[in-house]
Every structure is written in C-alpha cells, then in structure tokens.
Amino acid sequence: MEKCIIFDLDGTLLDSMPVWRGTGKSYLEKHHLPVPDDLISTLKKQTLPETAQYFRTKLGATQSVQEICDEIIAHVSDQYAHHIPLKPYAREYLEMEQKKGTKMCILTASEAGYIHGALERLNILPYFDFVATCTEVGGNKHDSDVFERMMKRLGGTIENTIVFEDAYYAIQGAKSGGFQVYAIADESAASEKERIEQTADRYIQSYQELL
Numbered sequence: 001m002e003k004c005i006i007f008d009l010d011g012t013l014l015d016s017m018p019v020w021r022g023t024g025k026s027y028l029e030k031h032h033l034p035v036p037d038d039l040i041s042t043l044k045k046q047t048l049p050e051t052a053q054y055f056r057t058k059l060g061a062t063q064s065v066q067e068i069c070d071e072i073i074a075h076v077s078d079q080y081a082h083h084i085p086l087k088p089y090a091r092e093y094l095e096m097e098q099k100k101g102t103k104m105c106i107l108t109a110s111e112a113g114y115i116h117g118a119l120e121r122l123n124i125l126p127y128f129d130f131v132a133t134c135t136e137v138g139g140n141k142h143d144s145d146v147f148e149r150m151m152k153r154l155g156g157t158i159e160n161t162i163v164f165e166d167a168y169y170a171i172q173g174a175k176s177g178g179f180q181v182y183a184i185a186d187e188s189a190a191s192e193k194e195r196i197e198q199t200a201d202r203y204i205q206s207y208q209e210l211l
Helices: 017-030 039-044 048-059 065-082 090-099 111-119 145-154 167-174 187-199
Strands: 004-007 103-109 132-133 161-165 179-182 202-206
Touching: 017 039, 017 048, 017 065, 017 202, 039 048, 039 187, 048 065, 048 167, 048 187, 065 111, 090 103, 090 145, 111 132, 132 145, 145 167, 161 167, 167 179, 167 187, 179 187
Parallel strands: 004 103, 004 161, 103 132, 161 179, 179 202
Antiparallel strands: none
C-alpha cells in the first residue's frame, strides 16, 4: 500500500517563521498596541482571521478583521513571493518520496492569498496532490478531524499516513486521531521542544536525516 504524507507548511517545509515573528510585532507597534511576551506561540496556533480577532478582542485593535488581515497580507506577501526559503533538504526529501509513489498534500493555517507565491517560486507544487488551508476547509489543527479529511482526500488510511508538523498543538491534534507524526525542529517551537519530542513518533533536526 502506498504511503501518504500530510505536510504543514510554515516552519515545516518553509523557513518562514522569522517573517511571522516580526510581522505581528510590527503591526502591534505601528498601531501603538501592547506586544504580549507569548505573541509568537499564540499566533502560531491561529489562522489569520483568528489572529485579527485576537488583536481586536484582547489587544485593543480598532480596525476590522478584514482591514487587519489585508494589512498583514500586504506585509508578508512580498516575503513569500521573493524571499522565504525551503527548509534544508526539504526538496530532496519531496523528490525521493515522489519517486516512491507517495501521495502528498499540504495543510496549512496560512492563507492561500500569499502562500502560493512561495510555492510557485520554489517550484514545489508538482510534488503535491493538493494544497489546503484551514480557512478553506473550515477546520483547526487542534482537532484530528481536519487531518482525517486530508487523509481521505489522499486516499490514505491511519496505518499508511504520516503527518509532518513543527508545532506542538498540531502534533497533539494529529496524535489524538491516531496518526503517526514526524516533528521537524523549528526555532519558533523551541520552548515546546521537550513536549514535542515526547509526543511525536519521530523528531528530526533536518530532512537530511530521512534521506
């Protein structure tokens, strides 16, 4: 039976978390709003509309959710289109799995409006059966249901599907549904490294370990 893989995008395939570290902080500072100490770990668990709502309800932003989203997208779109790189050895791993006949998809909490600039520039779309965003599918990675839906779209089963993630909350969500989970190290999740190592089936520093 062929293998199926569900990949997260930011921090898992793309080395994009440094951009997000600066983006939320820049928005809040520009609008003279407080910057919480746990901003990065909070934003990592949210879609962009959820982040905008968080800025409004918890931090006092006065713009509408759409206005906040538009401003942030304008800030990150250029980075995705021109600068954000793949994680080391990610392309080589995707190439290897594609040659084996592995069916692969991306499931991301990021938005379609800016991620495709990076996917097209880096020429990795041909490796994937489809790219899905949590906003489009109406799901959240806290819950295993969204992973189960991606697995079914790939034609996989719990036994032959692996989830690749870097964030503890998503690893926990996938594990709650019985998935095998590979965690890849990312600086943005350093504070949760111990919990990630304990929860994931495998923890890797780089895709080179899988080649």
